[in-house]
Amino acid sequence: xxxxxxxxxxxxxxxxxxxxxxxxxxxxxxxxxxxxxxxxxxxxxxxxxxxxxxxxxxxxxxxxxxxxxxxxxxxxxxxxxxxxxxxxxxxxxxxxxxxxx
Numbered sequence: 001x002x003x004x005x006x007x008x009x010x011x012x013x014x015x016x017x018x019x020x021x022x023x024x025x026x027x028x029x030x031x032x033x034x035x036x037x038x039x040x041x042x043x044x045x046x047x048x049x050x051x052x053x054x055x056x057x058x059x060x061x062x063x064x065x066x067x068x069x070x071x072x073x074x075x076x077x078x079x080x081x082x083x084x085x086x087x088x089x090x091x092x093x094x095x096x097x098x099x100x101x
Contacts, residue, residue: 002055002087006030007094017087021047021056022080025093032095034081045080046070052091057084072096 001014004024013028015021022045025032034045046067049056056078059067063082067073078093085091 002052002085003090004028004085005051005090005092007050007092015085015091017085019085020081021078021083021085021091021093024085025080025095030095032080046073046096047078047080047083048074048076048094048096049078049083050076050092050094052089055086055089055091057086059083 001016004013004015004021006012006025006028009030011028011030013024015024015027022032022034025047032045053076059078060082063079066079067077070077080093
C-alpha cells in the first residue's frame, strides 16, 4: 500500500488503491477545504503532486477542464477530490490554498 506524504506538515498516510488524495489527506488528520465532496463541483482542493505522479490515475476530462480554468496551475497541479491513488508508488503532495481554517 503506497504512502502519501503531505507537505508542508510532513504527515504521512497509507492509501489503498482507489482512494482519492482528498480522503488520504483527511485521514492523515490534515484539514483540507473541499466542499464539493467529490461531486465534480471543484471547490478549492488544488494541490501539487511533488513526487509519485505515476502512483496516481491519469486525469480525466472534468479535472483537466477545471484546472485549465484556474489561476496558478502548473504541471504538478491536481484536484485532490478527483485524483485517485492507483497503488503503484508513494506520493508526495503539497497543499496550497486548500488548507482550511
